[in-house]
Amino acid sequence: MVTNMSDNGSFALAVIGAGGISNAHSAAAKDSGGSVRIAAVADSNLEAAAKLAGQHDAKAFGTIDALFAAIDAGGVAVDGVVLCTPPTVRVEPIREALQRGIAVLAEKPLALNPEDAARIVEIADAHPNTLFGIAYCHRFAPPIAEMKRLVESGKIGRLTRFENAFAFHHPPMAERWMSDPAVSGGGSFIDTGCHSLDLFRHLVGPAEVVGSVYDTEWEGRGESSATVLVKASEGSHAGVAGVILAGWMEPERFTVALIGTNGALHYDYMKPTELVYRPGIGDAEIITVESHEVRFSRQLVHFAKAARGEAPRGVLADARDGLGAAEAVDNAARASKVI
Ligand SMILES: NC(=O)c1ccc[n+]([C@@H]2O[C@H](COP(=O)([O-])OP(=O)(O)OC[C@H]3O[C@@H](n4cnc5c(N)ncnc54)[C@H](O)[C@@H]3O)[C@@H](O)[C@H]2O)c1
Numbered sequence: 001m002v003t004n005m006s007d008n009g010s011f012a013l014a015v016i017g018a019g020g021i022s023n024a025h026s027a028a029a030k031d032s033g034g035s036v037r038i039a040a041v042a043d044s045n046l047e048a049a050a051k052l053a054g055q056h057d058a059k060a061f062g063t064i065d066a067l068f069a070a071i072d073a074g075g076v077a078v079d080g081v082v083l084c085t086p087p088t089v090r091v092e093p094i095r096e097a098l099q100r101g102i103a104v105l106a107e108k109p110l111a112l113n114p115e116d117a118a119r120i121v122e123i124a125d126a127h128p129n130t131l132f133g134i135a136y137c138h139r140f141a142p143p144i145a146e147m148k149r150l151v152e153s154g155k156i157g158r159l160t161r162f163e164n165a166f167a168f169h170h171p172p173m174a175e176r177w178m179s180d181p182a183v184s185g186g187g188s189f190i191d192t193g194c195h196s197l198d199l200f201r202h203l204v205g206p207a208e209v210v211g212s213v214y215d216t217e218w219e220g221r222g223e224s225s226a227t228v229l230v231k232a233s234e235g236s237h238a239g240v241a242g243v244i245l246a247g248w249m250e251p252e253r254f255t256v257a258l259i260g261t262n263g264a265l266h267y268d269y270m271k272p273t274e275l276v277y278r279p280g281i282g283d284a285e286i287i288t289v290e291s292h293e294v295r296f297s298r299q300l301v302h303f304a305k306a307a308r309g310e311a312p313r314g315v316l317a318d319a320r321d322g323l324g325a326a327e328a329v330d331n332a333a334r335a336s337k338v339i
Helices: 022-030 046-054 064-072 091-098 114-126 142-152 171-175 188-203 292-307 319-338
Strands: 011-016 036-042 059-061 080-083 103-106 132-134 159-169 207-215 225-232 241-247 249-260 263-268 274-279 285-288
Touching (some): 011 022, 011 292, 022 292, 036 046, 036 292, 046 059, 059 064, 080 091, 080 292, 091 114, 132 319, 142 249, 142 274, 142 292, 188 207, 188 241, 207 319, 241 249
Parallel strands (some): 011 036, 011 080, 036 059, 080 103
Antiparallel strands (some): 225 241, 263 274
């Protein structure tokens, strides 16, 4: 439920954290045809906040507290927040927003660790009338929706395996907060592996970690590569296996595949409009799909509609989905240390 509906009918968004990913949400707001507009930006780097705010005729704030103080004073009206800070800065801004009836879309991963994720579940549960969602944007990629539909239609027979690689070559990660476990919660597995775990949850079921092997290129930093085996712990696909590959020091691969007893579906993000169906025997067929590139726009518009009660929350990941991924990330790290 939204309490601070803006005057002109558009959904007024505050962006907290004006770094890299805020650009995707900024572009999504611009693409929304006026249904979502950025009204405020807060970043501890005021220059970064001002730069993004300047692109949207929005107000800039140098702290999160200053943003909420302005909201309380009526200086800016905000219907929803998109939280784009590192995972250390999650619990309090989520609490501050939800207790004011302001909907929250929190970037992934939900939290630094399962303990913080559980705190966020409690906060979200305490405010059931205000939308809380996690920006697991791949759920909004049209090819993923089509894969889900085709699996449920029986197109590939009985589902037996999920295979997913989100990997790329980016040595500067050695110096960025993403590889500092105190800020990020881990290394490449919490970074892109949390997306993979959420995709597994969305397409197959909750992931139970069976085993993992991590490789660490940089001393004192989080893992630069992770190979993780999971299986679905419950649901109609219980027992189905997942192989998840995450890496920062390897050739770029962004692929998702679902394998069944009667065929397979394979999507390569580098061939954005082609979903490949391969029957058990015979020639592959290309199914034309809308590109994954629309995922941030679809996600933001859906978030705004759902926050206003104009759409069901639908595929938007909730706090429990985020806790599930946080627990699996933690279990994968432990399993890697045991092996
Ligand atoms: N959905 C996706 O595909 C996707 C892609 C990239 C990043 N992300 C996630 O988005 C989040 C942000 O990543 P990024 O790449 O934009 O990082 P970034 O470092 O580029 O930006 C983070 C911003 O947060 C600001 N910040 C940090 N602490 C703050 C505080 N206490 N108060 C106000 N501002 C603060 C920083 O100054 C910075 O501008 C991460 O959780 C990351 O995993 C998601």
